[in-house]
Amino acid sequence: MAQHMSQNGVPAVFRVPRASTVDLIARELRNAIYSGALAVGTQLGEKEIAQQLGVSRSPLREAAQRLVQEGLLTATPGRGLRVSTIRGEQVNDLYVARTAVESEAVRLLINHDDEEAIAGVESALEELVNASRGRDPHSIGDSDLDFHWALVDAAGSQRLRRYMSTLVLETRIASFSVPEGFVVRRNVAASHETILEAIRAGDVETGVAAVAALMDEAVARLTGLEPGALDVETVGEPHQTSAIALEPLSHH
Amino acid sequence: MAQHMSQNGVPAVFRVPRASTVDLIARELRNAIYSGALAVGTQLGEKEIAQQLGVSRSPLREAAQRLVQEGLLTATPGRGLRVSTIRGEQVNDLYVARTAVESEAVRLLINHDDEEAIAGVESALEELVNASRGRDPHSIGDSDLDFHWALVDAAGSQRLRRYMSTLVLETRIASFSVPEGFVVRRNVAASHETILEAIRAGDVETGVAAVAALMDEAVARLTGLEPGALDVETVGEPHQTSAIALEPLSHH
DNA sequence: TATGTTGTAGTTGTAGACAATACTACATAC
DNA sequence: GTATGTAGTATTGTCTACAACTACAACATA
Numbered sequence: 255m256a257q258h259m260s261q262n263g264v265p266a267v268f269r270v271p272r273a274s275t276v277d278l279i280a281r282e283l284r285n286a287i288y289s290g291a292l293a294v295g296t297q298l299g300e301k302e303i304a305q306q307l308g309v310s311r312s313p314l315r316e317a318a319q320r321l322v323q324e325g326l327l328t329a330t331p332g333r334g335l336r337v338s339t340i341r342g343e344q345v346n347d348l349y350v351a352r353t354a355v356e357s358e359a360v361r362l363l364i365n366h367d368d369e370e371a372i373a374g375v376e377s378a379l380e381e382l383v384n385a386s387r388g389r390d391p392h393s394i395g396d397s398d399l400d401f402h403w404a405l406v407d408a409a410g411s412q413r414l415r416r417y418m419s420t421l422v423l424e425t426r427i428a429s430f431s432v433p434e435g436f437v438v439r440r441n442v443a444a445s446h447e448t449i450l451e452a453i454r455a456g457d458v459e460t461g462v463a464a465v466a467a468l469m470d471e472a473v474a475r476l477t478g479l480e481p482g483a484l485d486v487e488t489v490g491e492p493h494q495t496s497a498i499a500l501e502p503l504s505h506h
Numbered sequence: 507m508a509q510h511m512s513q514n515g516v517p518a519v520f521r522v523p524r525a526s527t528v529d530l531i532a533r534e535l536r537n538a539i540y541s542g543a544l545a546v547g548t549q550l551g552e553k554e555i556a557q558q559l560g561v562s563r564s565p566l567r568e569a570a571q572r573l574v575q576e577g578l579l580t581a582t583p584g585r586g587l588r589v590s591t592i593r594g595e596q597v598n599d600l601y602v603a604r605t606a607v608e609s610e611a612v613r614l615l616i617n618h619d620d621e622e623a624i625a626g627v628e629s630a631l632e633e634l635v636n637a638s639r640g641r642d643p644h645s646i647g648d649s650d651l652d653f654h655w656a657l658v659d660a661a662g663s664q665r666l667r668r669y670m671s672t673l674v675l676e677t678r679i680a681s682f683s684v685p686e687g688f689v690v691r692r693n694v695a696a697s698h699e700t701i702l703e704a705i706r707a708g709d710v711e712t713g714v715a716a717v718a719a720l721m722d723e724a725v726a727r728l729t730g731l732e733p734g735a736l737d738v739e740t741v742g743e744p745h746q747t748s749a750i751a752l753e754p755l756s757h758h
Numbered sequence: 759t760a761t762g763t764t765g766t767a768g769t770t771g772t773a774g775a776c777a778a779t780a781c782t783a784c785a786t787a788c
Numbered sequence: 789g790t791a792t793g794t795a796g797t798a799t800t801g802t803c804t805a806c807a808a809c810t811a812c813a814a815c816a817t818a
Contacts, residue, residue, distance in 0.1 A: 274583040275801080276571060300770070310803050312564065315771090319528060319568045323575040325668070331526045332809050334770055344664075351665035354610035358602065412596075413603035416577070417669065527771075552800070562773045567801090584779050586800055763816075771808070778801070786793075 279307060279317035287326060287337060288423055294430045297336045298327075324420045326427070340428040345476050348424050349469040355417050356402060356469075359409035360461040363453050371408035372453060378404035379450055383443045391438040398442055399425060405449070428476055437475055445471075531559060531569035539578060539589060540675055546682045549588045550579075576672045578679070592680040597728050600676050601721040607669050608654060608721075611661035612713040615705050623660035624705060630656035631702055635695045643690040650694055651677060657701070680728055689727055697723075 286292040304314045318335050321327040328338045340348060363372060378401040385397040399422050406418040429436060445468050452461030538544040556566045570587050573579040580590045592600060615624060630653040637649040651674050658670040681688060697720050704713030 272583050274581065276581075299768095311770090312567075312802060312804095315564075316568050316571045319571040320575040323572040325665075329526065329528075331524050332770065333811090347664050350610065350614065350663045351669070354606045354666060357610070358606035362602065411602045412599050413577075414606060417603070551798095563800095564772055564774095584800065585781090759818105761816105761818080763814105765812105765814080767810105767812085769808100769810075771806105773806080774804095776801105776803075778799105780800085781798075782796085784793105784795080786791100788789100788791080 275309065275313045276317045276320070279309065279314055280320045282307060283317060283321055284326070284423060287321075288426055290430060292337050294337050294427055295339050297334065300334065324423075326420065326423055338424075338427060339431050340424055341431045342477070345428050346473050348421065348428060349473045351417070352402070352421050352425070353466055353469045355406060355414050355421065356465045357462045359406045359411075359414060359418075360449065360453060360465060361458055362409040362411065362414075363405075364456050364458050364461065366410070367456070368408075368410075371410065372450075374408045375401070375404050375450060375453070379443075379446055382446060386441075386443045391436050394438045394442060395429065395436060398438070398446075401446055432476055432478075434478075439471070439475065527561060527565045528569045528572070531561065531566055532572045534559060535569060535573055536578070536675060539573075540678055542682060544589050546589050546679055547591050549586065552586065576675075578672065578675055590676075590679060591683050592676055593683045594729070597680050598725050600673065600680060601725045603669070604654070604673050604677070605718055605721045607658060607666050607673065608717045609714045611658045611663075611666060611670075612701065612705060612717060613710055614661040614663065614666075615657075616708050616710050616713065618662070619708070620660075620662075623662065624702075626660045627653070627656050627702060627705070631695075631698055634698060638693075638695045643688055646690045646694060647681065647688060650690070650698075653698055684728055684730075686730075691723070691727065 283292070292298065300311050300314060300318075304311045307314065318327055318329070322329050322335070326338055327335050329335050363375070378397075382394075382397040382401050385393045388394070403418060403422055406414050445464060448464040449461055449468075452458075452464060535544070544550065550570075552563050552566060552570075556563045559566065570579055570581070574581045574587070578590055579587050581587050615627070630649075634646075634649040634653050637645045640646070655670060655674055658666050697716060700716040701713055701720075704710075704716060
């Protein structure tokens with residue numbers, strides 16, 4: 255019983271958290287969705303994907319159920335799995351969820367006042383500012399999502415992190431789902447700075463309001479409301495569909 | 507192509523969403539956790555449970571992965587599945603997530619001002635008031651959770667609903683995880699009334715604050731901080747473990 | 759021509775068998 | 789007596805095969 259106990263009864267060494275095959279496959283699928291290798295709406299043949307990953311259908315199907323629970327994949331009995339599409343009212347709902355999570359993150363950051371955590375958000379903002387000086391909409395979009403991820407990550411809540419990691423992917427899906435292609439705002443950095451300033455100032459009210467404003471704007475952009483009123487930049491090429499989507503996974 | 511299209515191109519009739527076997531199993535597992543039939547920390551033998559449900563291990567394992575994604579089950583490679591335990595810092599994190607979701611629900615309810623939706627919350631509150639007049643801690647606890655569920659349900663967001671349905675189960679798990687047994691506050695109704703009043707008054711500030719206060723109190727109750735300062739009632743019998751946990755599921 | 763039916767191919771859903779891993783108990787060495 | 793090694797047992801992890809379902813196309817029929 256006393257295998258490696260420190261004096262106060264707390265184990266001094268923990269079980270190494272090996273990743274299961276299902277974990278690896280699920281991660282691979284998420285990456286494929288994020289990168290666009292698995293295009294939105296794609297029907298994924300289990301046999302084919304299992305072969306590409308070098309596993310059999312069983313663990314693949316188990317991993318797929320995780321993404322189904324997240325809402326990233328949609329399963330229809332007899333018709334299998336396809337990558338979820340997010341559009342119309344779903345876009346609005348997605349940003350409702352993001353508002354809930356990111357608002358709480360702001361609140362937590364202000365309450366805890368952890369300098370190191372806030373610094374993480376700050377460096378993400380700097381990345382965004384840099385990217386927005388360039389003219390590559392894709393890297394702006396990536397930095398944008400990175401910032402929001404950093405914001406929630408810094409809040410230190412395991413559950414909010416889990417929610418956000420799915421929401422980031424769903425946001426990506428929503429972007430892909432827009433028929434016009436990738437759309438980004440020109441002046442992203444400014445409104446994001448407002449959030450960070452509010453956090454530094456300890457002003458919950460302003461911070462939450464800034465988050466909400468950002469979300470409303472994003473919904474308008476993605477659902478195409480008042481397209482003339484928004485200062486956006488559109489990029490063609492909705493997404494490239496490659497024949498071989500997935501790399502075989504290496505167990506380590 | 508034009509099989510049942512209304513004039514605007516939106517399908518007028520949708521595919522009936524048949525429930526897959528995996529759906530049914532997942533639902534059954536969640537029910538078993540909610541009811542306590544699957545006790546917290548229980549290792550669930552796949553063979554045994556599959557037999558009880560009258561299915562083979564494959565769909566059971568797939569369903570289990572859904573609950574793993576939700577955090578209700580914990581999977582360890584080589585050691586299989588067990589019902590998650592929620593205690594210590596996890597309790598706090600759980601209520602952080604609930605605060606995020608329920609605060610946003612309050613905000614949505616106030617913004618939309620949908621009388622029918624608010625009425626749903628009101629009836630849940632009445633149930634809670636009734637239960638709190640009685641002395642059965644279990645029915646008080648149930649009505650409490652029902653109220654919070656109704657609150658989020660009324661907000662009308664699909665994603666918040668999904669989060670909340672898991673959070674309700676996690677809250678239940680947290681209750682079961684308390685070694686002293688079921689613990690409820692004596693004056694539950696009052697603080698819940700504050701939330702509803704704030705919604706009716708359109709006062710976001712007060713509503714959100716009331717939610718936060720409720721959550722803080724719950725964390726204190728469950729983590730056993732200042733036990734003397736809280737007006738709580740404890741019930742023994744942490745949970746009865748029945749030999750046969752699950753009913754065979756009927757496909758309909 | 760349009761609609762309904764039937765056959766066929768391909769896919770998914772489930773079950774069972776096999777292989778790999780982890781737990782238990784016992785034996786053995788220090 | 790404690791600790792380490794080893795065998796046996798049981799469970800999980802993965803694969804393969806079969807059954808069931810869906811989609812598509814060719815054909816028959818009104």
